Amino acid sequence: xxxxxxxxxxxxxxxxxxxxxxxxxxxxxxxxxxxxxxxxxxxxxxxxxxxxxxxxxxxxxxxxxxxxxxxxxxxxxxxxxxxxxxxxxxxxxxxxxxxxxxxxxxxxxxxxxxxxxxxxxxxxxxxxxxxxxxxxxxxxxxxxxxxxxxxxxxxxxxxxxxxxxxxxxxxxxxxxxxxxxxxxxxxxxxxxxxxxxxxxxxxxxxxxxxxxxxxxxxxxxxxxxx
Ligand code: SF4
Numbered sequence: 001x002x003x004x005x006x007x008x009x010x011x012x013x014x015x016x017x018x019x020x021x022x023x024x025x026x027x028x029x030x031x032x033x034x035x036x037x038x039x040x041x042x043x044x045x046x047x048x049x050x051x052x053x054x055x056x057x058x059x060x061x062x063x064x065x066x067x068x069x070x071x072x073x074x075x076x077x078x079x080x081x082x083x084x085x086x087x088x089x090x091x092x093x094x095x096x097x098x099x100x101x102x103x104x105x106x107x108x109x110x111x112x113x114x115x116x117x118x119x120x121x122x123x124x125x126x127x128x129x130x131x132x133x134x135x136x137x138x139x140x141x142x143x144x145x146x147x148x149x150x151x152x153x154x155x156x157x158x159x160x161x162x163x164x165x166x167x168x169x170x171x172x173x174x175x176x177x178x179x180x181x182x183x184x185x186x187x188x189x190x191x192x193x194x195x196x197x198x199x200x201x202x203x204x205x206x207x208x209x210x211x212x213x214x215x216x217x218x219x220x221x222x223x224x225x226x
Contacts, residue, residue, distance in 0.1 A: 007226070018213075022062050040224070052086050068095045069094060084108050101141060102138075113151070146175060152182060157199075157203065
């Protein structure tokens with residue numbers, strides 16, 4: 001598998017924020033989001049090729065039960081179920097972080113952490129926009145993931161006006177447990193995160209959705225490998 005990076009840190013986002021975790025960042029993502037903070041993982045060929053056995057061996061270096069498989073977009077990698085199976089056989093708790101653009105059945109993961117992309121993620125470049133808009137939101141896939149996995153739904157909020165689109169998206173998906181919905185400030189730096197947090201906190205109080213931390217930004221200002 002092409003792996004962009006493997007590192008040990010704290011889970012920065014979602015209901016497991018603060019939990020020490022090993023991160024496996026798989027290479028390859030078609031979406032090209034405007035504010036993506038892992039552009040180095042877009043290219044399917046980025047990083048290093050490892051066998052699944054080697055990945056499991058590296059993960060075992062750290063005294064840590066929690067593994068986060070992220071990207072890039074891990075759900076487009078056909079070897080993902082085998083990797084998850086091998087990690088589960090070694091007693092790991094697996095979170096898969098995905099934009100929710102592809103479905104795979106029978107994955108042994110413990111949490112499907114979905115971050116459906118809103119129109120605030122659309123890139124400005126016309127060529128990239130076409131690809132992005134074609135695939136950023138697949139309601140049928142999101143519905144299938146929700147129906148078949150333990151999940152959380154994280155929405156990246158750039159401005160107050162995103163709330164209507166978030167509520168529309170949730171309604172379209174249907175059958176969403178609102179206690180699993182989180183709103184996360186769009187921010188590449190600590191200053192941006194702190195500046196947008198009060199607005200997002202108010203949206204959370206208004207809707208009952210949870211505020212989603214970004215500890216990696218708050219603690220390390222989004223340095224690679226954190
Ligand atoms: S889906 Fe995630 S990895 Fe892919 S471009 Fe968007 S933010 Fe970046």
